[in-house]
Amino acid sequence: MLITMKRSATADQIQHVCDIIEAMGFEARPMPGGVRTAIGVVGNERPVSEAPFRGLEGVSRVIAVSAPYKQVSREWRPKPTTIELKNGVVIGGPDVVVMGGPCAVESEQQLMTAAKVVAEAGGVVLRGGAFKPRTSPYSFQGLGDRGLDLLAMAREEYGLAIITEAVDIESADLVAEKADIIQIGARNMQNYGLLRHIATKRKPVMLKRGMSATIKEWLLAAEYLLSGGNEQVILCERGIRGFDDATRNVMDVSAIAVVKELSHLPVIADPSHATGRRSLVAPVARASVAVGADGVIVETHPMPHEALSDGPQALFPNQFKDMVASLEAIAATMKRPLAALA
Numbered sequence: 368m369l370i371t372m373k374r375s376a377t378a379d380q381i382q383h384v385c386d387i388i389e390a391m392g393f394e395a396r397p398m399p400g401g402v403r404t405a406i407g408v409v410g411n412e413r414p415v416s417e418a419p420f421r422g423l424e425g426v427s428r429v430i431a432v433s434a435p436y437k438q439v440s441r442e443w444r445p446k447p448t449t450i451e452l453k454n455g456v457v458i459g460g461p462d463v464v465v466m467g468g469p470c471a472v473e474s475e476q477q478l479m480t481a482a483k484v485v486a487e488a489g490g491v492v493l494r495g496g497a498f499k500p501r502t503s504p505y506s507f508q509g510l511g512d513r514g515l516d517l518l519a520m521a522r523e524e525y526g527l528a529i530i531t532e533a534v535d536i537e538s539a540d541l542v543a544e545k546a547d548i549i550q551i552g553a554r555n556m557q558n559y560g561l562l563r564h565i566a567t568k569r570k571p572v573m574l575k576r577g578m579s580a581t582i583k584e585w586l587l588a589a590e591y592l593l594s595g596g597n598e599q600v601i602l603c604e605r606g607i608r609g610f611d612d613a614t615r616n617v618m619d620v621s622a623i624a625v626v627k628e629l630s631h632l633p634v635i636a637d638p639s640h641a642t643g644r645r646s647l648v649a650p651v652a653r654a655s656v657a658v659g660a661d662g663v664i665v666e667t668h669p670m671p672h673e674a675l676s677d678g679p680q681a682l683f684p685n686q687f688k689d690m691v692a693s694l695e696a697i698a699a700t701m702k703r704p705l706a707a708l709a
């Protein structure tokens with residue numbers, strides 16, 4: 368439930384509503400807005416009675432939040448969440464954000480070349496896994512902390528923000544310290560201990576959809592982050608498991624539109640892991656922007672055939688450049704510009 372206060376509500380009236388909520392055994396979450404304060408009720412398993420709030424001084428409206436996720440929902444917060452990165456790029460606003468880079472950070476030369484490609488093509492965020500959650504324990508597991516330092520070096524050189532995955536609590540601490548956005552991968556979407564830990568960080572988080580997660584499960588996973596205190600959450604649709612092996616996963620394009628309806632959080636599309644095939648990445652990226660994604664995250668590698676992971680889906684540098692140009696055109700028809708570096 369959400370209680371919106373009148374513009375004229377006093378601090379005492381707001382406190383009184385919070386006290387009643389707490390006395391009922393729930394938690395009150397006051398959210399001061401530009402002109403009025405809203406107070407969220409959390410911690411309730413069943414519907415909360417509206418009676419104690421009706422007619423209270425200072426109360427404007429009492430709104431039932433029907434979805435099982437609360438703070439993530441549009442009912443809770445009708446206005447889109449915007450997240451400003453250190454390089455000035457805003458995610459979730461009018462601009463469409465292009466993120467790009469290799470699947471994994473492999474070496475200084477590989478990453479710096481990829482960063483140059485991304486920046487010159489018009490990308491604003493550099494991706495690259497330093498800690499890799501590989502399906503096989505025998506596959507390349509990433510450079511770890513050294514990979515984070517290489518990402519920071521590329522940020523310094525090109526002004527790109529950096530996003531990289533945290534796979535456990537230990538790597539989450541390192542990633543939170545050095546990256547601009549903490550990525551939570553599909554395999555960890557329902558790792559609730561990790562979600563709770565990352566919720567305590569004061570850094571934007573991108574939560575990828577689990578490979579077999581329903582939209583409700585995905586939004587509830589995001590709720591762990593918001594309810595734990597981190598409101599800077601970005602969702603990422605990266606395809607779900609299907610029966611057809613023509614593509615690596617099935618890009619759930621409609622999920623992007625569904626989530627934009629249900630939630631105020633920004634949504635990024637990952638056509639690389641969705642399709643698994645280089646030739647399909649740009650078309651699916653375009654479809655994602657057309658359906659309302661706030662940006663895309665796309666794998667590109669200076670030499671895809673030598674990539675230590677996900678080579679078949681990595682774009683060649685010229686393909687990445689062409690993709691960004693075509694996204695600019697699609698975004699323009701949606702009346703949105705592509706985000707640019709200052």
Ligand code: PEP
Pocket residue numbers: 470496500551552553554575605637640
């Ligand atoms: C990745 O982004 O490199 C990755 C491992 O993606 P996902 O978690 O979506 O499989």
Ligand code: MN
Pocket residue numbers: 470471640666676677
């Ligand atoms: Mn990958």
